[in-house]
Amino acid sequence: MILIIAVLAILLLIVSVLLWSVWNERNMLTQQLSDELAAKAKLNQADQSEAETGTLIKRRYYRPVTAETYRNLFDIDANGMRVLEHLTSIFCKSTYVRGGHEADRESCFRAGQSEVIQFILKQINRANDPNYKEEVND
Numbered sequence: 001m002i003l004i005i006a007v008l009a010i011l012l013l014i015v016s017v018l019l020w021s022v023w024n025e026r027n028m029l030t031q032q033l034s035d036e037l038a039a040k041a042k043l044n045q046a047d048q049s050e051a052e053t054g055t056l057i058k059r060r061y062y063r064p065v066t067a068e069t070y071r072n073l074f075d076i077d078a079n080g081m082r083v084l085e086h087l088t089s090i091f092c093k094s095t096y097v098r099g100g101h102e103a104d105r106e107s108c109f110r111a112g113q114s115e116v117i118q119f120i121l122k123q124i125n126r127a128n129d130p131n132y133k134e135e136v137n138d
Contacts, residue, residue: 066134070120071127084120092117 074080091113097103126132 067123067127070123075124088117
């Protein structure tokens, strides 16, 4: 009788150890599955947030612009020279407009347009100066 109780106790112990290990295995698999689902949810959320709509513009970081950059673009490159000539012919006209208050506004507008071209030319001349040291433009 004691032998039967001992065998039953050992069998009960073995079954309980097996059930405990199966339960732990199930919990680990459940945890892994929930982690994978959370990771997929994050990816889906990131994909949805990165979907470009409307006028969303993503900016990249580029090296700072120097006078040398203007010279390389508009003075050395043939296409850049053509573009600068075209911009100059369009925006560097006479800034004075004859007339009253509206003409004064138009004169100021034209002066602002030609100022951009003058700035580009100033940067090119600055880079062509023999004493030029590379500095970042503000």
